Amino acid sequence: MSAPVIVIGSGIGGLVTALALAPRRVALVTKAAPGGETSTFWAQGGIAAALGDDDSAALHLEDTLAAGDGLCDRQAAEAIIAGAAEAIGFLQRHGVAFDRDGDGRLARGLEAAHARRRILHAGGDATGAAVICALTRAVAETPSITVMPDTEVRRLIAADGAVCGLVAAGNGETLTIPASRVVIATGGLGGLYEISTNPPGNFGQGVMLAARAGALLADMEFIQFHPTALAADLRPLPLISEAVRGEGAVLVNEKGERFLAATPGGELAPRDVVARAIAAQIARGGRVYLDARQALGRGFPARFPAIAGICTKAGINPAEELIPVRPAEHYAMGGIAVDQRARTSVTGLWAVGECAATGLHGANRLASNSLLEAAVTGLAAARDIAGLADAPGRPLPSACLPRPARIGIVRDIVSRELGVLRTGAGLRRSIEALLALVEAEEAASDPALVALSIAVFAHRREESRGAHARSDFPLKKPHSARQAMTLSQTLAAAHALCHTPCRRSA
Known part of the structure; x- marks a missing residue:
């Protein structure tokens, strides 16, 4: 067989x-x-x-x-x-x-x-x-x-x-x-972020496995933040599906202002646009809510039973009350x-x-x-x-079992520097800290490797495009292309940025 x-x-x-x-x-x-x-x-x-x-x-x-x-x-x-x-x-x-x-x-x-x-x-x-x-x-x-x-x-x-x-x-x-x-x-890498809608243990294990085996990685800088996660003290954050906005729910701030009214597409604009708009409201000290009272009202539980249950557990009646929301890491x-x-x-x-x-x-x-x-x-x-014939078996090189991954220290760096809006200085800080963790070959090395790839790709993209936004490069370049690198290339780029000699190639 x-x-x-x-x-x-x-x-x-x-x-x-x-x-x-x-x-x-x-x-x-x-x-x-x-x-x-x-x-x-x-x-x-x-x-x-x-x-x-x-x-x-x-x-x-x-x-x-x-x-x-x-x-x-x-x-x-x-x-x-x-x-x-x-x-x-x-x-x-x-x-x-x-x-x-x-x-x-x-x-x-x-x-x-x-x-x-x-x-x-x-x-x-x-x-x-x-x-x-x-x-x-x-x-x-x-x-x-x-x-x-x-x-x-x-x-x-x-x-x-x-x-x-x-x-x-x-x-x-x-x-x-x-x-x-x-x-x-x-699956994904949401566990690298403190605020995510995904399982906290998923730090990008597949990306790490492939990278260490020599595979090419691509597009690592593009992390999508879902605009409307429930703003609650829960991990992972429950998602308030985009479909709620698709049924007519609107976004308002603490003053009751519909701040996306003048934006093309309004609440149904692309996710990066909506996420940054909500993040800007929160950054100024405000709060953001999803208002489904007029669009769905008493029909909310029938149309969205799981979300209604989530809201009820959080003490919110979405048929009659505003739902507090915030952006959260959602998809790589x-x-x-x-x-x-x-x-x-x-x-x-x-x-x-x-x-x-x-x-x-x-x-x-x-x-x-x-x-x-x-x-x-x-x-x-x-x-x-x-459609492929079986590959011939080959002797297995010796390999030891690495220790279980420790995500906490990496999560702190990623959440601080690789969020909705990035800066060149923050990216450089993250690369320096993550490179040290990768090369320490300790329990944080595997999640740090994935996070380092995000940071290096993001630093090399000197523009704001799609889900990648930089305050120091707020505009799109007229010509842009996808990026792809192996782990050895990523490490070399990180060392060049940190002005240190590359100590390992994979």
Whole structure:
């Protein structure tokens, strides 16, 4: 029998990949229970898919390119958007029940910067949870998939530019597993930020694993901050979905002023525009609220049951009261550079979902394109792997198990210097501090490596574009391009900035 494909991560990207590979053997490695501690589970907004009679893939692409602010890979975006119907069909066949309207057709919602109502939901505002529940059930019923829960991959083993195994911690043991086909589907890096809507333990493990194995990273400077997380003393911060604004809710400050009224698109302007506007209100000492009283009123709990429950727990009645909101880290547009087959620059290594940089999002993700991307790229990776002959086994180089990551000290630096608005001086401070942590080879080294990549990419982009804003470079350059670097190149750039000799190359 063929050697199993290793899939690392159990969000939508990993689950779709594993299911699509059947009947080929797959080992699904996840640091929690399948679907647990994933960003997918928290997703409220839904999945963008141009399936309506008044819609088309061309219109969806146009909206995606506009939101991406000049840095989308057009060919990659076209391919992913064109795969929407196949991806939705795959999810439905594996148990995802999307919401229907009164006529039995797929219900379609509206979100920011979309020209059409094209957002599919499952379970109202609990789409992510519905997807995870359906796909984990399907995985459990698929004999070719072996789930390895409570197992954390801490290093990939590579030789001569190809993957040959991995080192993981599981059940109190060190596991060294031979592997020539590995798919990284580990999600995002929200745990690097104090204020985030994502699981606090997700610091970009997949990005770290790929970078240490020699893979190219791309677009690391572009971190999307969701404008409307619930302003509460909770971690992660609950999300007040953009779909609430899509149904007519408006943003007001503590004076009752609708401060986005004159902005093109208003409350449904691109996320970076709305997030910076809210951040500016808070920076001057004000507060910001989402007002859904007139648009939804008593219908709020029926339309958004999960959000209504979140608000109730926080002591807020959204049908009658204002909802306090603030920006929070939400999504990383950058990550492991991949092609349209989800291949990385390392032989035998694929990446899907948020940890991958496909070029779909450019400088700013269009709302609800992320779950679409994860499903489509999961199918692409599975298709590519299925068409390959088994790679010959090779001896595994010796590798030790690194200590568990310590995020706290890195989180302080990232939250202070790599937020909604950045400065050249702050970026330089962060690079100096993070470089020292990376090279100390201690428990903070792995999360510091991911954060250092963000900081170096951000320092090199001397403009404000999409989700990347710098106070010292507030304008866009007339010509701009995506950035891509390996770890060794990132370290060299950091050392050059700090005027110190480079002490390591990977």
